[in-house]
Amino acid sequence: MKIGNDLFKRAQKLIPGGVNSPVRAFKSVGGNPVYIKRGEGAFIYDVDGGEYMDFCASWGPLILGHARPEVVEAVKESASSGMSFGTCNPREVEMAELLNEMVPYLEMMRMVNSGTEAVMTALRLARGFTGRNKILKFEGCYHGHADYLLVAAGSGLLTGGITSSAGVAPSAVADILVAHYNDTAAVKKIFEKYGKEIAAVIVEPVAGNMGLVKPEPGFLETLREFTSDSGAILIFDEVITGFRLAATTYGKICGITPDLTTLGKIIGGGMPIGAVGGKAEIMKKLAPLGPVYQAGTLSGNPVALAAGIATLNILKKENPYPRLAKFAKKITDAVEAEAKEKSFEIHCATEGGMFTIFFTDKKPLRNLDEIKACDTAKFANFFRAMLKNGIYLSPSQFELDFISSAHTEKDIDLFIESFRKSLSR
Numbered sequence: 487m488k489i490g491n492d493l494f495k496r497a498q499k500l501i502p503g504g505v506n507s508p509v510r511a512f513k514s515v516g517g518n519p520v521y522i523k524r525g526e527g528a529f530i531y532d533v534d535g536g537e538y539m540d541f542c543a544s545w546g547p548l549i550l551g552h553a554r555p556e557v558v559e560a561v562k563e564s565a566s567s568g569m570s571f572g573t574c575n576p577r578e579v580e581m582a583e584l585l586n587e588m589v590p591y592l593e594m595m596r597m598v599n600s601g602t603e604a605v606m607t608a609l610r611l612a613r614g615f616t617g618r619n620k621i622l623k624f625e626g627c628y629h630g631h632a633d634y635l636l637v638a639a640g641s642g643l644l645t646g647g648i649t650s651s652a653g654v655a656p657s658a659v660a661d662i663l664v665a666h667y668n669d670t671a672a673v674k675k676i677f678e679k680y681g682k683e684i685a686a687v688i689v690e691p692v693a694g695n696m697g698l699v700k701p702e703p704g705f706l707e708t709l710r711e712f713t714s715d716s717g718a719i720l721i722f723d724e725v726i727t728g729f730r731l732a733a734t735t736y737g738k739i740c741g742i743t744p745d746l747t748t749l750g751k752i753i754g755g756g757m758p759i760g761a762v763g764g765k766a767e768i769m770k771k772l773a774p775l776g777p778v779y780q781a782g783t784l785s786g787n788p789v790a791l792a793a794g795i796a797t798l799n800i801l802k803k804e805n806p807y808p809r810l811a812k813f814a815k816k817i818t819d820a821v822e823a824e825a826k827e828k829s830f831e832i833h834c835a836t837e838g839g840m841f842t843i844f845f846t847d848k849k850p851l852r853n854l855d856e857i858k859a860c861d862t863a864k865f866a867n868f869f870r871a872m873l874k875n876g877i878y879l880s881p882s883q884f885e886l887d888f889i890s891s892a893h894t895e896k897d898i899d900l901f902i903e904s905f906r907k908s909l910s911r
């Protein structure tokens with residue numbers, strides 16, 4: 487780890503915490519972060535010659551594995567014709583038509599450069615469309631780092647043991663309402679009290695930013711019913727789940743149509759990207775058509791779209807999802823069997839090709855309070871043991887692990903073997 491450690495020392499002099507995103511800092515798992523210089527298929531390689539089987543997938547985008555040739559080719563071909571024009575470009579039309587074909591309820595959409603920007607745009611649209619201000623979000627969900635969303639947020643905040651950030655003016659969060667995930671009773675009370683003042687409800691339809699927490703039967707349906715009755719906008723934040731569980735959105739899978747959807751990660755194939763889409767009557771409020779302003783120098787960047795379009799077309803053609811789910815199930819079964827056999831307090835939640843190994847005996851985990859009971863010290867030891875065994879997990883108990891289409895059956899067996907070894911250590 488010598489070269490990596492030297493790099494980290496240098497980085498810390500110029501970059502806060504040495505990282506460009508807090509959750510990469512290994513703060514909650516201990517040790518110095520790895521410095522990855524190359525990825526190929528299911529594997530990533532650090533600057534000191536270390537090789538790891540990757541289950542973090544850059545926090546979700548790399549569903550096809552690293553350096554998938556067709557995606558790299560698409561980027562090379564696009565970049566060789568120019569990086570960015572600040573004009574309309576044909577790939578914007580191709581991406582919009584592809585997303586609309588794969589998710590028909592995205593009647594219109596706009597490309598941006600991150601999930602945060604997609605959520606900011608969706609919430610400003612909801613407020614502009616309804617003329618209302620209040621927003622309901624859920625404890626432990628993370629929707630990017632816009633001021634007013636850093637309340638009871640998951641992901642890096644939770645990992646860092648905080649759930650709201652300094653530097654956020656009280657006025658910015660005055661209109662943010664918070665309830666526990668899966669708490670339909672609380673949602674009912676909030677709508678009884680604030681109904682006509684609520685501009686939007688935003689939710690991760692399958693929560694990933696407190697580790698994997700599934701919606702209980704009726705939870706999402708309740709959100710759809712109450713928002714429809716009160717004229718509030720229902721936003722599914724599918725930055726993680728979009729194209730992760732099928733070649734479409736979770737909204738399509740579960741049969742609940744949100745008014746707006748935010749996307750990111752997979753639709754960029756590893757390049758910076760985000761998108762907001764949904765009902766045309768809402769989307770038409772966006773400038774230059776309507777009064778809700780939003781903009782971006784590199785929005786619809788042709789090189790990023792080339793990577794995303796190539797990725798989505800491969801997902802459409804290859805449909806890797808049943809295999810991803812099968813492999814995740816194999817891991818879950820092994821974890822549960824080990825827990826039972828050795829009475830370990832450990833539990834693996836899974837949805838499609840996503841999973842989280844929780845260090846707790848509680849299952850299923852329904853909300854942030856239950857998640858907080860997890861033994862993060864045990865998780866940290868487990869993470870480091872797996873790293874020693876050449877397995878790179880997402881470096882936080884409050885995140886997801888992902889299986890890519892590049893992982894083979896043999897890789898999954900190796901994961902399970904390493905899991906057993908790491909647990910016994």
Ligand code: KE4
Nearest residue numbers: 507545600601602628629630641723725726
């Ligand atoms: P970005 O601005 O990081 O592209 O997207 C924000 C975002 C929005 N919505 C959901 C559901 C998200 O999960 C995210 C970002 N995800 C985290 C990891 N779970 C990003 C990792 C990081 O912050 O480095």
